[in-house]
Amino acid sequence: TYRGHTQEVCGLKWSGSGQQLASSGNDNVVHIWDRSVASSNSTTQWLHRLEEHTSAVKALAWCPFQANLLATGGGGGDRTIKFWNTHTGACLNSVDTGSQVSSAAGDETLRFWNVFGVPETAKKAAPKATHEPFSHVNHIC
Incomplete structure (x- = not known):
């Protein structure tokens, strides 16, 4: 059992390697879970907790040719697509999509x-x- 979100989980997506799982939710948070961290006795099960979205995160997509690149999409209140390096947890770019x-x-x-x-x-x-x-x-x- 992975514990991390405080509200409904909206998205789950395994990386191409199957080593990392991205989860997103109505709590505006994206978690990056790594099999090796989650199976340890660590008090924090997630690898990264990404909190830069300002509304529910409804979409997740792993890059098919760069294993550590994840795109996340916020809901109507956020209106952004963010690109993350899942090895470091850094937000590489954020694109405001407006109402598009x-x-x-x-x-x-x-x-x-x-x-x-x-x-x-x-x-x-x-x-x-x-x-x-x-x-x-x-x-x-």
Whole structure:
């Protein structure tokens, strides 16, 4: 039994090696558990306790080509994706996604989709502007 979260656990994801388990919850916390630490008689079972999110952490994803890289996504109150080095517990980067939907891919791209844009009625009332198709989509490579 792993003990660490004080509220509901929202996500569990094993690393590719099966050595580390990431857990996230409604307590705004991400824990990194390591099999060797959890099976010892240590008073603290987790390897890292990551507390930089400001709302429930709903999403976890391990990098498929770098074993110690984890991406975590906060809920609507947080609106960030954070990237962690799970060997050190350091937050490597934090991206504010605003009200956008985000996706990450194996080609190392992170895309933000502005699917909650201005309603059609508001567009008709606004002055016309020239925009390229998909100009509202940001890419981070």
